[in-house]
Amino acid sequence: MKQSTAADARSSASMSRNRSTSGLSREQMLELYYYMRLTRSLEERLVNLYRQTKVVGGLFRSLGQEADAVGSAYALDRSKGDILSPLIRNMGSMLVQGATPLEVIRQYMARGDSPTRGRELNIHFGDLVRGFIGQISHLGDMVPVMAGVTLSFKMRGEDRVGLVYVGDGATSTGAFHEGINFAAVQRCPLVVVVENNGYAYSTPLSKQTAARELKDKAVGYGIAAEQADGNDVIATYEATKRAVDRARSGGGVTLVELITYRRKGHAEHDNQSYVPPGEIDKWEKTNDPIDRYIQVLSKDFAVDKTELESIDSRVKSEIDDATDEAEKSPMPEPKDALVGVYADPPEEKPLWFREGVRAAVEVNERPASWGTHDG
Amino acid sequence: MKQSTAADARSSASMSRNRSTSGLSREQMLELYYYMRLTRSLEERLVNLYRQTKVVGGLFRSLGQEADAVGSAYALDRSKGDILSPLIRNMGSMLVQGATPLEVIRQYMARGDSPTRGRELNIHFGDLVRGFIGQISHLGDMVPVMAGVTLSFKMRGEDRVGLVYVGDGATSTGAFHEGINFAAVQRCPLVVVVENNGYAYSTPLSKQTAARELKDKAVGYGIAAEQADGNDVIATYEATKRAVDRARSGGGVTLVELITYRRKGHAEHDNQSYVPPGEIDKWEKTNDPIDRYIQVLSKDFAVDKTELESIDSRVKSEIDDATDEAEKSPMPEPKDALVGVYADPPEEKPLWFREGVRAAVEVNERPASWGTHDG
Amino acid sequence: MAEITYLEAIREALFEEMDRDENVFCLGEDIGVYGGAFKVTEGLQAKFGEKRVIDTPISEIAIIGAAAGAAHMGMKPVCELQFIDFISCGYDMLTNYVATARYRAMLPCPMVVRGPSGGYVRGGPFHSQNPEAAFLHTPGLKMVYPSTASDAKGLLKAAIRDEDCVLFFEHKYLYRRIKEEMPAGDHVVPIGKARVAREGTDVSIITYAATVWKSLEAAAELEKEGISVEVIDLRSLAPMDDEAIVATVKKTNRVLIVHEDTRTGGVAGEITARINELAFEWLDAPILRVTAVDVPLPYSPPLEDYVLPQTADIVKAVRRLAAY
Amino acid sequence: MAEITYLEAIREALFEEMDRDENVFCLGEDIGVYGGAFKVTEGLQAKFGEKRVIDTPISEIAIIGAAAGAAHMGMKPVCELQFIDFISCGYDMLTNYVATARYRAMLPCPMVVRGPSGGYVRGGPFHSQNPEAAFLHTPGLKMVYPSTASDAKGLLKAAIRDEDCVLFFEHKYLYRRIKEEMPAGDHVVPIGKARVAREGTDVSIITYAATVWKSLEAAAELEKEGISVEVIDLRSLAPMDDEAIVATVKKTNRVLIVHEDTRTGGVAGEITARINELAFEWLDAPILRVTAVDVPLPYSPPLEDYVLPQTADIVKAVRRLAAY
């Protein structure tokens, strides 16, 4: 079940005839709902685990931004091998690409069988096969990296597209600038999604840039721009889809600005004292992406409550299962830390004063990409 | 005589009534001519010295770009303490701020009494008092630095403006992006002159950016833009002047794109094999900034040949004198290398295997800013 | 006076120096209204205003570069990096522009770059770094890394008053874990002077920052075994206090260097080379190093604990030296 | 076969590797039509086309970052930095993204970053740098710095075939000054192995890059005085060949480390620490260092000559060691 179901649903959905104006079938429309709900509920579960001190490190929420992550990622075509690189508020996009709740929970709990085996935090993980590359903390750095990923698509004549997320704050970094410019000149098949959620940590957009709109940056790079209401999952999907289609057909880079709002603090510890009173409430009450989408589904597509409730309960049980499973996962063995800095040597030597500490990772347990190049 | 004459001429000129449409007096118009001619002739002299192998390091030319450097720098007000930071093709701007041919020649010849005492190459030198800060090689880095210089003007409520030059190539750097954005948000009194001379070393603009015009970058930073024919010294002056006035009156940053053409190679050794045939010729024949300006001066301002010739010969004699003087300058003493990495300690110790090498810089010869903060 | 934490000591230094000299100002990400990711600058903007406590875009190159420009003009900027790990983004600006300004251009560049550093907090590879080794190599920069609250205060005040650029590393593990009463008055600790954190006669540990505390723990344990350990807290990494280093070598003739940073290319190498040059004849045993393993720092507790140096490792290494 | 220069050897390696493996491609500033600032890539674009020899914008972060992205996808990028001094702009991308990719994310990142390095050419502070010390400290990167034409070729071929990121430093002073006949066939020099550049019995010089030649000059001079000098050319700085280092220490018991880079925080410190740990008992004298002075490198000839290590300095230092 779980994510494989979702992936199956998606590919069968693409054969369906029952399309909305956006070209999405009813099944796909429901799948969007599923991913948004999964994102929100999974993060809520993580909050519980965090409060139980089972999470190691900070907890980052995308509450109120689920539509932008899910809708944009949904515009990619996994069957073609499209790849995205998420940011901290794009767990939804990773779920769309096939990341599982179990992986996410294990990773947040720093378990030995988590995707990075306890090396990297939160949702900093990836899988080239499923089509997502884990970010590093240094903001902006993924833009040049995805420029290179998509350059390789172009060099090899592959029909693939890449997508990279940056926050409004990250647009101020040198890496963002160099990467997007490089990709623009090379006409790489790259979509740069700028998630404008109003804040970078405590810093409001007005202190981040004097530009009136972030999409205005596109012209300076000579690339196309799209802008959409990031809390409208269909609008987000459509704008990103235009960008993806443009990229795939050789039209180069598009900057897609998605306008949304970060309803939670930068991370769970942040009390948002810097936010003007009432602002969060207003977004919550009048502009929740899931609430809005439920309206659309029920009014325009006659999706009834029970149908949504069944998705909700499927989401809940998936998360419950994943939580149970993750709790059983072992912590990593200390000596795992020595493995895989280089392909050769595949393992660092333990320092002399640490000899005798139990070794855990045996050569034959090692993932293929530790120590070889075919990963 | 020499540069002091020029500075005098400039301040007396500002009292004159005889203004052109640009607000420039006849004397100022001639001064512009003087600086352009001085730039070109001084570089020609440097070529001679280079061929005589008297220049240490590469030689960089601004042939055909004299108007943009001179016209833009002329828009600053030295009496107010305005400061600029030049690039390698902006020797003209330094001369306008009071740098002398003697300094330039000594520096190119790596002499001990050159402005950097033999430490830095070519025109990488500055003087805060006269209002120019020497660049470093790493392109783009001066933009954040000048953002900070002008931030200090703003913080202290000073009526000063800063100007920083970048090439078309340098606009691709992360430092450019971060610096201009920072200054834009802070509304620093900063003018960013982008000298679009068509090439960055061998790289044509089309491989540097996909933007149609470099001035298009301004909107992405939410700042004003100006664009001018960089080979028209008056147009350059006027566009920059608008930007300077805007900065001084609290209007923040302006990006000024000056369109010009690099007629020589990146440096003297570059044979420009990558330039399409005829391109250089065409610019030389039809769009030389000095030739064009002579036309303007003679047609619209009735400046006659003899007047220009007297400026030319003044320029020549200034350069001759400077050359003679520079040739007499000593090379630095080896141990000068040890002085002034830190204010404290003011001097590195010689390495043990070098003891006995002659010490040259005595404490009392040291410039004030080596070892103290009041420089 | 009451005891205050390492973090509060840093904050106190900032308040005092901004009060003392109107040219001092702070810039960094989220340091204003929010008071910084660790709340080091809390209250600073309320007192000194938005002009002197500036929230910047996410632009480390610009933060450092703008500080340099302002410093040239006589200001005294104090940059906060949200985590010191992001100093890597400003590496060019620091090493090429800032560090060389006085030497190549006679431009004074008095500024401080400070930020939360170090591990032991499950921060993972990008929120636990110790960047000192990357900058030790650059003439023109000074570097301090205090281990006590009073040194944190006194060294920050010295750094702000210095006429050159000082990198000021704050160990985030120590922020709220140690407390101390501050010396009265204008407490300034000179840059370039080490501190004897504990006197001893058998083996010297040369260390700095968080591992000073682990070394002291080890020393206490070793005392029970009859091994007397001297602990030198370098405090300043550039310039390094050769005199203090040589003094302890001559006293104990046995040296262990402990740092939290990875092993290869770490600061221990430089210290070893200096001891070798200055006091080779006094060595009765090889200089040993207890350091992190050469890997990016993982965040999962068993892994982080394994990679970073622990008290038990220090004990083991000292025992070996003592028995040598 | 004819002799070719160090520069031509590098070019030959690029041609051969691009021929051998269609995944190899080059990117950098002005490397295409122009053939690079030093003409290393001359002819490469004519042969392999614009797709595989890419002129980039002036964007070191993007050059290195894009190489990493392409490397993840199975390409083998070779980045040229116009001068290695500009590697500082990509410091974050190299140390945080590239170096950690395999470890934190199991992402292979096979790529080469190469560029003209080093001084003795009146290049001044920003066109003469030796960046090795700044990267020695980062697990996940490899580093080579050849001193001969055949090593330049063989190590570059090894670097391109390596499964991780290799920083390949080319000494610009050697580009056209040394010549050598290339070994026949597919000449690959393994990364991580030092070379005995000259055998000797009294004193060992451990060095790399341009100072290998100065050390050989010094050795020839010292031979006349009856001092027999062994010269070890490290070739690879990461990983370092501990075995070769220990072997020479055990042979001569006296070590001089020579590098062109500045002294404090330079690679010599790490070498000293390793010798200390691995062969302390074999040392009959302190390990000495001949290095540049700790200042940004000035370009005026008398200053540059004074700052950089010269043959006479090496002679003097060896004499002291031999007499110890």
Ligand SMILES: Cc1ncc(C[n+]2csc(CCOP(=O)(O)OP(=O)(O)O)c2C)c(N)n1
């Ligand atoms: C280069 C760099 N500088 C600083 C940080 C610290 N930091 C982490 S997240 C963040 C705010 C990011 O804001 P934004 O890009 O708008 O993304 P959002 O959190 O709003 O999704 C900051 C400053 C960082 N990760 N990288």
Ligand SMILES: Cc1ncc(C[n+]2csc(CCOP(=O)(O)OP(=O)(O)O)c2C)c(N)n1
């Ligand atoms: C960060 C950085 N990368 C590369 C270089 C090498 N470099 C020096 S000048 C130059 C071209 C500059 O072109 P542009 O900015 O257009 O200025 P122009 O020479 O045309 O005036 C390059 C690539 C550098 N100085 N700095």
Ligand SMILES: [Mg+2]
């Ligand atoms: Mg944001």
Ligand SMILES: [Mg+2]
């Ligand atoms: Mg140009």
